Amino acid sequence: MLSQLMVLFGFFSLVLVAVYWVNRAVVLFDRLIADGHSAGVFLEFTALSLPSVIALVLPMASFAAAVYVTNRLMGDSELTVVQATGYSPWRLARPVFFFGVIVALMLSALTHFLVPASVAQLKEREVEISGSVSARLLREGAFLHPGPGVTFFIRDITPEGELRDVFLSDRRQDDREVTYTAERAYVVQGDSGPRLVMISGLAQTLRIETGALSTTLFQDFTYDISTLIVQNQNLNLRPRHLATWDLITRPQEMAAFVDVPIARINEELHSRFQNALLGLVAALIGFSTLLTGSFSRFGVGRQIVVAIFLLVVVKLVESAVTDPSRNNPMLWPLVYLPSVVGLAIVGIVLHLAARPFRQPRHASVTEASA
Template identity: 65%
Template sequence: MPRQPRLGGPLLARFDRYMLSQLMVLFGFFALVLVSVYWVNRAVVLFDRLIADGHSAGVFLEFTALSLPKVIGLVMPMAAFAAAVYVTNKLSNDSELTVVQATGFSPWRIARPVVAFGILLILAMSIITHFLIPASLAQLRMREIEISGSVSARLLREGVFLHPTSGVTFYIGDITAEGELQNIFLSDRRSENRAVTYTADSGFLMRDENGPKLVMLRGMAQSLNRKSERLTTTTFEDFSYDISAFIQTDNGLLRRLEHVPTLELLTRPSAVGAETNNTVARVLDEAHGRFQQPLLCLVAALIGFSALMVGGFSRFGVGRQIVGAIFLLVIVKLVESAVTDPVRSSPDMWPLVYAPTVIGLTISLILLHLAARPFRRPRRTAQEASA
């Protein structure tokens, strides 16, 4: 007689690999879809802001690439939940779970590949939250500072009336191959008492120790006194105009809290808080949040799996179980929002950061317990049935 596979032997390991492969494939699909949706929304905003300021498509692609790690970190728990729900529903509809349970596998045992799936996502997500996101955001911040100080990107645009700052209008008719500006128009209405309009045949941009300057050649300046309504006209051969106010440089902190490495957040919370203008409680919240976020991948996968296991097989489908799983996931996110203010108000409250994980795992354990020992109504006696 052929030897029957032993419980816990090759058959079980084969099923684990099969279910895990299904989870990984579907996770990749849902992650790709969600990242694409978030990326498109982000790309539209970046496109309007960067291209409108005269930056090239290369700068746009660089900014969108640097924002991808944060987007991936946001969608991974949702993709894990969607993959767990889809795979569990598929195995149930194909009667594969029924066959496996008939061989003696309990819901606790079937959950093993789901746990392995969650652990793999925790490892991948940890790399993203602890290394990729801080590094990408720091690089993005540096590029934003460089871009905000770009004279050529903000001012050197032909045939367009630009408004680099409030009360200022700037126009260039043409730019030669040598970089000479032709047909210059500049209106400065920032002063309450005087409005000045400059016109020049040509000019060029230069930079000295005091900042960028616009040098206009063979032009005229018209100054209007707003109170007396008196117009004064002056011609000039060359005139230097300070345009440093047009360049909206970011004078804020170079390094923000989300740029700091996790080890530094944990070992030097007071120094990091002083550098980034944050409290110690906020620093600890950021540090432990980077550990908490990967754990949500495991929580989301287990909730999606265990909620569907409670319902069992039904010819009416598992729509109610899916809605219930989404509701439970919303509860976990509500807990995450509820503990944010207490954690950021006191440095001693940082353990509350992990409350969503604890509650989510507790919910999953309760659901698996109910799936393993389902509540059944007592059968009615024959006398009750005939009544």
């Protein structure tokens, strides 16, 4: 049974990860490619977001695997035969428990190591590419707006890096508008930032108050474009970017580092342990709920619906305890309440499966008299 659970768990994990990954990849593709970044940057960002996606879907995959395997065993009457030999529901739940522990260990590796490292690296790469000149300006055949009041256009870019037919409109000053046009231009790196060197062009200055237009022909003109590329130097780190070991050993220092209350640090730390436990709880809920049903030609659809409802209850409890645990540092034990509620539900359901409801007394008397 454990081997079947692992096989189905792998299948559902791949399917769910693919679905979530495609949805995120579409958003990243629109944002990165539209800003002029290469396909390599897109692949790097999608790879860095993958651990978070996997950690999100693994509890659902464990629940789906437990439900599917249990439903198939009941449909083939295998569980009925095993129960007839004297195996109790608690004994039957043992392989599911071991399966849930394996899923919890996988989730622990993700939530404590891979996810914090990947989201921190992703944040650093976002800051690095925010100041990319080639991504923000060097796009041919499109009117770009790299900053408020600035419009930039390039008709063509040669393989040697020469810009052909350049148009630059600067409307950042209230009293005038300046428009530059040039046959050729080059982007060079200066001491204080990138520069746009325009050759054989025209500068037109329009005074807003008087409406006077002045034109200037130039052979070469250097324009500072470093002000157009505003790089975000603020990492805006959050608790989810921090390593688990730092959250355990230096909570006060980490709270000051990311500028959040200590309650938020406690909630983030214990949520990582709690998320790992959800893989175990989800698998046990799926198995135990289906075990309450008996063999039927119509399947166990009702039990599956009940199992989904119980899982939703656990998630509702998780949502309910989030705000209190984030606002009060002494309420961090509430983070584990969803797992406690889930395990209590599992215990109750397994107890009902081990001691099914007896027939009414009058029915028993009628059968005896017959």
